Amino acid sequence: MAATPLSTALDVHCSIPHTADTKRPIFFTSPLRLPTKRFTISCTSSKSPSPPKPPPDLSEPHHQQNPSLSDQLKPLSTTILSDSPKKDQTHLQAKPKSTWVNPTKPKPSVLSLQRHKRSPYSYNPQIRDLRLFARKLNDSPNSEAACMAILEEIPHPPTRENALLVLNSLRPWQKTLLFFNWVKTQNLFPIETIFYNVTMKSLRFGRQFQVMEELANEMVSNGVELDNITYSTIITCAKRCNLFDKAVEWFERMYRTGLMPDEVTYSAVLDVYAKLGKVEEVMSLYERGRASGWRPDPVAFAVLGKMFGEAGDYDGIRYVLEEMRSLGVQPNLVVYNTLLEAMGKAGKPGLARSLFEEMVDSGIDPNEKTLTALVKIYGRARWARDALELWQRMRSNGWPMDFILYNTLLSMCADLGLEEEAETLFDDMKVSEHCRPDTWSYTAMLNIYGSGGNVEKAMGLFEKMSELGVELNVMGCTCLIQCLGRAMRIDDLVKVFEVSIERGIKPDDRLCGCLLSVVSYCKMDEDLNKVLACLHQANPKLVGFIKLLEEEETSFETVKEEFRGILSDAAVEVRRPFCNCLIDICRNRNLQERAHELLYIGTVYGLYPGLHTKTEDEWRLNVRSLSVGAAHTAFEEWMGTLIKIVERQEELPELFSANTGTGTHKFSQGLASAFASHVNRLAVPFRESEEKAGFFVANRQDLVSWVKSRALVTA
Numbered sequence: 064m065a066a067t068p069l070s071t072a073l074d075v076h077c078s079i080p081h082t083a084d085t086k087r088p089i090f091f092t093s094p095l096r097l098p099t100k101r102f103t104i105s106c107t108s109s110k111s112p113s114p115p116k117p118p119p120d121l122s123e124p125h126h127q128q129n130p131s132l133s134d135q136l137k138p139l140s141t142t143i144l145s146d147s148p149k150k151d152q153t154h155l156q157a158k159p160k161s162t163w164v165n166p167t168k169p170k171p172s173v174l175s176l177q178r179h180k181r182s183p184y185s186y187n188p189q190i191r192d193l194r195l196f197a198r199k200l201n202d203s204p205n206s207e208a209a210c211m212a213i214l215e216e217i218p219h220p221p222t223r224e225n226a227l228l229v230l231n232s233l234r235p236w237q238k239t240l241l242f243f244n245w246v247k248t249q250n251l252f253p254i255e256t257i258f259y260n261v262t263m264k265s266l267r268f269g270r271q272f273q274v275m276e277e278l279a280n281e282m283v284s285n286g287v288e289l290d291n292i293t294y295s296t297i298i299t300c301a302k303r304c305n306l307f308d309k310a311v312e313w314f315e316r317m318y319r320t321g322l323m324p325d326e327v328t329y330s331a332v333l334d335v336y337a338k339l340g341k342v343e344e345v346m347s348l349y350e351r352g353r354a355s356g357w358r359p360d361p362v363a364f365a366v367l368g369k370m371f372g373e374a375g376d377y378d379g380i381r382y383v384l385e386e387m388r389s390l391g392v393q394p395n396l397v398v399y400n401t402l403l404e405a406m407g408k409a410g411k412p413g414l415a416r417s418l419f420e421e422m423v424d425s426g427i428d429p430n431e432k433t434l435t436a437l438v439k440i441y442g443r444a445r446w447a448r449d450a451l452e453l454w455q456r457m458r459s460n461g462w463p464m465d466f467i468l469y470n471t472l473l474s475m476c477a478d479l480g481l482e483e484e485a486e487t488l489f490d491d492m493k494v495s496e497h498c499r500p501d502t503w504s505y506t507a508m509l510n511i512y513g514s515g516g517n518v519e520k521a522m523g524l525f526e527k528m529s530e531l532g533v534e535l536n537v538m539g540c541t542c543l544i545q546c547l548g549r550a551m552r553i554d555d556l557v558k559v560f561e562v563s564i565e566r567g568i569k570p571d572d573r574l575c576g577c578l579l580s581v582v583s584y585c586k587m588d589e590d591l592n593k594v595l596a597c598l599h600q601a602n603p604k605l606v607g608f609i610k611l612l613e614e615e616e617t618s619f620e621t622v623k624e625e626f627r628g629i630l631s632d633a634a635v636e637v638r639r640p641f642c643n644c645l646i647d648i649c650r651n652r653n654l655q656e657r658a659h660e661l662l663y664i665g666t667v668y669g670l671y672p673g674l675h676t677k678t679e680d681e682w683r684l685n686v687r688s689l690s691v692g693a694a695h696t697a698f699e700e701w702m703g704t705l706i707k708i709v710e711r712q713e714e715l716p717e718l719f720s721a722n723t724g725t726g727t728h729k730f731s732q733g734l735a736s737a738f739a740s741h742v743n744r745l746a747v748p749f750r751e752s753e754e755k756a757g758f759f760v761a762n763r764q765d766l767v768s769w770v771k772s773r774a775l776v777t778a
Contacts, residue, residue, distance in 0.1 A: 189219050189225065190228070192218040192219060193218065193219065193225055193228050193229055193232075194228075194232060195218075196213075196216070196217055196218055196229065197229045197233055198232075200214070200233060200238055200242065201232075201233060201234050201235065201238060203238075205235070205237055205238075210241050210242075220251070221249055222251070222252070223252045226246045226252075226258070227257065227258065227261070229242060230242055230246070230258065230261050230262065231261050233265065234265075235269070236265045236266050236268060236269030239261075239262055239265035239266070240262060240265070240266065243258065246258070255287065256282070256287055256288055256289070256290050256292075259278055259279075259282055259287065259293060260290070260292045260296065262278065263275050263278060263279075263293065263300070264296060266278075267299060267300035267303065270300070270304050271300075272297075272300050272301055272304045272306055272309065275296070275297060276297070276309070279293065279297055279313075289320070290322070291317075291322050291324070291325065294313060294316070294317040294320075294322060294324075294328070295324065295328040297313045298310050298313050298314055298317070298328055298331055298332060298335075299327065299328070299331045301313065301335075302331045302334060307335045307339050310331070310332065311332075311335060311336070311339075314328075314332050314335075326357075326360055326363075329348075329352060329359075329363060330359075330362040330363045330366060332348065333345055333348060333349065333363055333366045333367070334366045337366055337369065342370065342374070345366075345367070345370060349367065358390065359386075359390070359392070361393075361394060361397065362397070364383055364386070364387055364394070364398055365397050365398045365401040365402075367382075367383045367386075368383045368398065368401045368402045368405050369401045369404070371383065371405055371409075372404055372405020372407075372409060373405075375409045375410065377406075377409040377411055377414075380402060380405050383402070384402070394422070395427070396422075396430060396433070399418065399422045399427065399429075399433065400430075400432050402418060403415050403433060403436045403437060403440070404436045407436060407440040407443065410443075410444075412440050412443075412444035412446060412449075415437060415440045416449065419437055429462055431463050431464065431467065431468050434453070434457060434462060434463075434464070435467055435468045435471050437453060438450055438453065438454075438468065438472055438475060439471060439475075441453065441475070442474070442478055442479070445479060447479045447481060447484075450472070450475055451481075451484055454472060458491075464495075464498060465497075465498060466498055466501055466504075469488065469492050469504065470501075470503045470504055470507060473485055473507035473508065473511070474507050474510075476488065476507075477507050477510040477511045480511075480514060480515060481511075482511055482512070482515050482517070485507070485511045486508075489508055492504060500533075501533075502534050502535075502536055502539070505524065505528055505533055505535075506536060506538050506539035508524055509521055509524060509525070509539045509542040509543050509546075510538075510539075510542040512524065512546065513542040513545050514542075514546075516546065516549060516550065517546075518546055518550045518555075521542075521546045521547075522547075522555065529562075534566070535562075535566060535568065536568070537563075537568050537569065537570065537571055537573075537574055538573075540559065540560070540563040540574060541573050541574045543559050544556055544559060544560060544574070544577050544578065545577045545580070545581075547559065548577070548578075548580065548581030548594075549584070551585075551590070553581075553585075553590045553593050553594060554593075556593075556594070556597070557593055557596075560578075560597045564600065570600070570601035570602070571634075572633050572634045572636075573637060574601060575598065575601050575602045575637075576640045576641060576644065578594060578597055578598040579598065579605060579641065579644040579645070579648075580640070580644045580647075581594050582594050582598065582609070582644070582648055583647035583648045583651060583690075583692070586651075595609070604629060604632070605629065608625055608645075609645070609648060612645070612648075612649060612654060612657050613652065613654065622660055622661070622664070623660075623664050626661070626664055627664075627668070629641065630642075630668060630670075638670055639670045639671070639688065642661060642664075642665040642693070643689060643690035643693045644690065645661055646661050646662060646665075646690065646692050646693040646696055647690050647691065647692035647693065649661065649692075650692040650695065650696065651692070658692065658693075658696045659696055659699075659700060662696045662697060663700075671688070671689070671697075673685055675701070677716075679716065680716050680717055680718060681716050681718040681719070681720060682715075682716050682719050683719075683722060684697065684698060684701050684720070684721040684722070685721075685722045686698065686721065686722065686723055686738070687722055687723060687734070689734070691737045691738075694723065694737075694738060695738075695741050698721060698738070698741065698742075698745075699745075701721075702745070702747060705719070705766065706773070709766070709767055709771075710770065715763050715767070716763065717762060718760060718761075718762060718763070719749075719760065719761045719762070719763070719766060720759065720760045720761075721738070721749060721758070722757060722758055723735050723738045723758075723759070724757045725756045725757040734757075735751075735756075735757055738759065739751060739759070742759060747761070747766075747769060748761045748765035748766055748768070748769045
């Protein structure tokens with residue numbers, strides 16, 4: 064059904080953002096640049112006399128004062144959008160009949176949506192023609208020639224009202240801009256601010272900030288005033304296009320002209336400053352706005368919560384919650400999701416759980432994003448029981464679950480070694496109508512079986528993926544190869560690697576590191592050569608470096624230079640694992656000196672930060688991030704240094720300790736047992752601590768006595 068005159072008026076009126084607010088403050092000071100004069104903004108209705116214009120800013124060109132928004136729309140209500148059919152002048156001047164009004168009922172609104180239906184087009188057939196014309200222009204090809212041909216067929220002369228109606232009915236920003244430029248070339252009436260605002264709204268939807276900025280500069284050049292709506296549209300468009308510097312620039316210009324930002328602009332600029340990391344500017348703008356009477360909406364609080372969450376600032380998150388409670392602002396789902404993610408980054412799982420329960424008690428049902436954030440928090444905190452209880456609540460309450468949520472739960476089970484729970488989740492996905500297992504689901508299961516050393520289930524799942532046509536990604540290939548390598552099933556490993564290459568998988572640094580770790584396991588030359596052949600396809604430079612380490616004539620400087628090249632080509636997160644594996648390979652092949660050289664080079668290149676810590680009372684060796692061979696090498700280096708210090712009779716602390724860690728993963732292979740065996744082999748006076756798991760301690764007296772007795776034996 065075509066629009067009635069009333070609906071057309073609402074369409075045109077509602078397409079332009081409103082900024083009038085009788086509760087706004089009269090004075091406002093820019094948080095970014097303090098003006099030399101105070102501007103007064105008078106908020107009056109459209110029937111009141113025009114307020115005095117603020118003193119002009121010498122940095123901005125003079126703009127001609129335009130009518131208010133209500134004045135701009137007033138001609139529409141008296142011409143093409145009238146509520147009654149046009150009659151002769153005599154009838155219009157006649158005194159209207161009196162109407163009885165029930166004083167017990169409220170007076171109906173002038174623009175009431177509960178109106179009696181009228182026959183379409185009975186009063187203004189131009190509206191129907193213009194809307195059909197706008198639809199035809201919307202559906203036309205994007206070529207300028209085709210659009211210009213249609214513009215020649217406009218059914219009625221482009222008066223101010225007709226042009227505004229068509230402009231507001233166009234959807235693609237290309238058609239809106241073309242029609243706007245065409246109207247300007249007709250020179251039939253002055254192009255006012257409202258035309259620019261409607262055009263900019265369409266450009267914002269198309270994320271065309273550069274074109275919008277050109278129009279704004281055109282307004283300045285032609286003396287057309289930029290009002291609150293203009294600035295707000297420019298600022299929000301710059302934010303959507305991630306042009307944060309431009310958003311700040313236009314926000315400052317808005318303040319220099321003395322205009323008041325609305326709630327949408329406030330929230331947008333707060334978000335811009337937060338994404339730029341300007342926390343002080345965010346809080347300054349927020350506090351000045353609050354002091355001036357601005358009431359933040361949930362969007363503004365979501366911006367603040369996200370900013371503090373990114374910084375891991377729990378005090379800031381608590382400040383946001385207290386502000387919302389003091390203002391009586393009820394958080395919506397978006398705010399709760401943002402605050403939950405923030406608490407996860409701040410490392411507060413208990414508070415995140417309390418906030419989630421508060422959200423549910425308030426009657427807000429969580430969505431997939433809420434539950435995913437909470438599962439990640441529980442998984443990071445290793446709260447397996449809470450995560451599984453949450454999953455049971457999801458099923459019993461019928462809360463929405465998607466691929467991301469299921470896969471997040473599976474990844475959490477992989478991290479915590481919950482094989483049976485993961486299988487239950489995986490089976491639940493198989494019978495789900497909308498969340499059948501995808502590539503990442505199978506990858507998570509391969510990771511679970513690989514971490515647990517369940518080779519048969521891992522290979523069975525791999526074969527099932529081939530039957531179902533499920534794509535194997537590089538991460539799943541890495542998990543499977545790691546599992547097969549630890550089980551020393553080298554032939555299956557080679558098969559999986561070759562099949563993966565045939566399916567188009569390109570080995571990355573993690574897969575190369577996995578193959579390198581398998582090389583360190585190999586005891587037989589036959590197995591070693593098979594794995595090296597796979598590694599050569601993935602990274603021939605690594606294989607060449609291993610052979611270089613085995614040559615006796617290779618100098619330390621050559622090793623250092625070649626190793627630097629390998630580390631430079633590798634991703635940051637795999638550089639230390641590369642060094643650990645190479646040290647293990649050297650120790651397994653009785654290249655002890657090379658192992659110590661690689662540890663030294665790795666320390667020089669910053670691969671082992673915090674390896675040694677010293678206080679007045681304790682010296683500690685931290686080997687938690689090292690492999691078994693690298694930890695043994697580091698301990699030997701440390702003992703050699705301590706022997707020299709004791710022989711030089713330098714001052715020593717009372718306590719010495721080595722931290723191997725305990726490993727919280729169910730299937731993790733910690734260093735503690737291997738390190739204990741190595742300590743016993745060296746006969747050093749370190750013993751496992753009874754108070755701290757994963758610590759080996761020795762006191763000064765025992766260590767000095769051991770050094771002296773060792774000197775007597777070797778003398």
